[in-house]
Amino acid sequence: MSQQTTFPLEFELTPSETARSSAERETILADPGFGKHFTDHMVVIDWTVDAGWHDARVIPYGPLMLDPASSVLHYGQEIFEGMKAYRHADGSIWTFRPEKNAQRLQSSARRLALPELPVADFIESVKQIINVDGDWVPDAPETSLYLRPFMIANESFLGVRAAHKVGYYVIASPAGAYFTDGVAPVSIWLSTDYSRAGRGGTGAAKCGGNYAASLLPQRQAYDNGCAQVLFLDGETGTHIDELGGMNVFFVHGTDTLVTPRLTGTILEGVTRDSILQLARDRGMTVLERDVTVDEWRDGVASGEITEVFACGTAAVVTPIAQLKGEGFTIGDADAPAGEITMSLRQELTDIQYGRLPDRHGWLLRLDAAAETEVTA
Template identity: 85%
Template sequence: MTDTAPTETASTETAYPLQFSLVPSTDQRAEADRESILADPGFGKHFTDHMVSIDWTIDEGWHDARVTAYGPLQLDPASSVLHYGQEIFEGLKAYRHADGSVWTFRPHKNAERMQRSARRLALPELAAEDFIESIKQMVRVDGAWIPSAPETSLYLRPFMIANESFLGVRAAHRVGYYVIASPAGAYFANGVAPVKIWLTTEYSRAGRGGTGSAKCGGNYAASLLPQMEAYENGCAQVLFLDGETGSHIDELGGMNVFFVHGTDTLVTPRLTGAILEGVTRDSIIQLARDRGMTVEERDVTLDEWRLGIESGEITEVFACGTAAVVTPISQLKGHGISIGDPDAPAGEITMALRQELTDIQYGRVPDRHGWLTRLDA
């Protein structure tokens, strides 16, 4: 098993990697308090003692990389991010393996996606090696926060904001990049169990030429109102249709969606520029092909979903993403629509793919694709 995945590459514009300084927190949690949190971390509720910060200006480029105490950011009321939403983020996890070592999964893919998101939001691109080094710095300082119980990890949240104090509508000349970390348990309160999802026909997540393929807060803000409607109707997530025709499956509020046809075909909506190019999505496609399955990336209509379930052609439906990994979908609900059985069990292929993916992430099976990068060495 190699420390760095040989098959994942990303271009960089920096000739030499950034050098990080460390200013340790003087108010770190006591070991007993930390262990109490790790025993039941939830998701996104607690944060580690430190954070990474890197500054960027149009004149100096990226500079002043540092690990400091976790704490509030000081922003001028005129900071660009507060007025024009110029920001992006990523999400990945650090996994503790049985031997105590700490690894992450395909971080070069996250680095590349953050660069693409930066280009779309007119933000500066951070070199992949600096992105990955920022993650390593966090883990080396706050490695004690990584839980070791099954299905747990340290969720890492790199993000970038425009923090120039300026009210003109243009790309900011000053930007901050940060990494924070949160110990994570299962994403859904009921663990790995089939969920019901809500179909919104009134709202779209993104449209042609928009920011749908970028990982930016605006996309998620657009999903929150229909997500509230989903909760009100007993559903865990909301499903969006494409913004142009309103007939093709797009994605969930925070996850990609897959359909199992029979026992040998996997179908997922094609990347249109309005759908996020998920790292988990790409990994599921590869693992399915490794099993000899046919994988189709194409338009999927709501009628195809309904007729496929009724005929038995579609045997399983699931969603995937970094936070939730793979989540079985039992039923799609909406105004005047119901597809699937709310009491249906998780599908065999769904759970087999999930098991294989998590086995790779936690080091329980060989990493044949070179997807893992060690963080604590």
């Protein structure tokens, strides 16, 4: 399978003729919400089985032209990523561990029989959207510009095989603070009727089908007064996998952090990996292993499990107060957020926003000034 014809790709810019004015943009940034507004441009890179990756460009944001027979509409060949651009106190714009997102997109592509975009081109595509739409990165506390790279099979054909024509895109959306009134613990619902993924399936890939499969059980969670749904493994129905869109952690005592091991059915979260490293930096014992609901129940009852939280790009870290299921509850819905939970969240966001030293080299500057610094 051909991957690319030139290294690296060169991007052509077509500026939008209908870009929002500064006043319009500031009105949006004052209350952006999440996923409601989009910047003025988007990145597009084409791929064909014969030419590889080519025609990298930045164009005005707008609808995609898709043939009704486009294979993504019939066979679900699509993958995506989620990441953020952060404005630091000096006005500079940074992102967090983009190479991990690039590598995960490659892994997802392999599983979905899509072409792998080189890491360097992935990172450059993110820089390109910031170069043209950097003014859309908000500067209010806990805000960011959410970046959504995604890849779809857009060959027009009906037939079950990997597509010979693919499009890669990056769109961007300003994001307000996830917790507008401060970080609040949530209750989550245990799904026993549905599984998120099965052994040998696509659970470790970031593809839309996994999220589509979570929507019905997520609705059940809402109906039961919960903010999120928790899934068990599809093979035994006893081990905890992850939430609909977040990884889950358990604090034992004051010095041990436990999270379900990666089994091929759990998404390898960038935030997950970062939390594990920060915990190790503190000297905590970090364990990646199977965790059962019975262990959760017994651990809370005995006091061994002192805190539970979930993590992901959007919310960063969310304290979990209570697990609810058919005929049972674990924990107290009114329990406050745990001290370790909140300190890990604070440390991670302080690194992302430049308030703490980046001792692991996780940050990458995206705005044009970074190029000037490198060549000066």
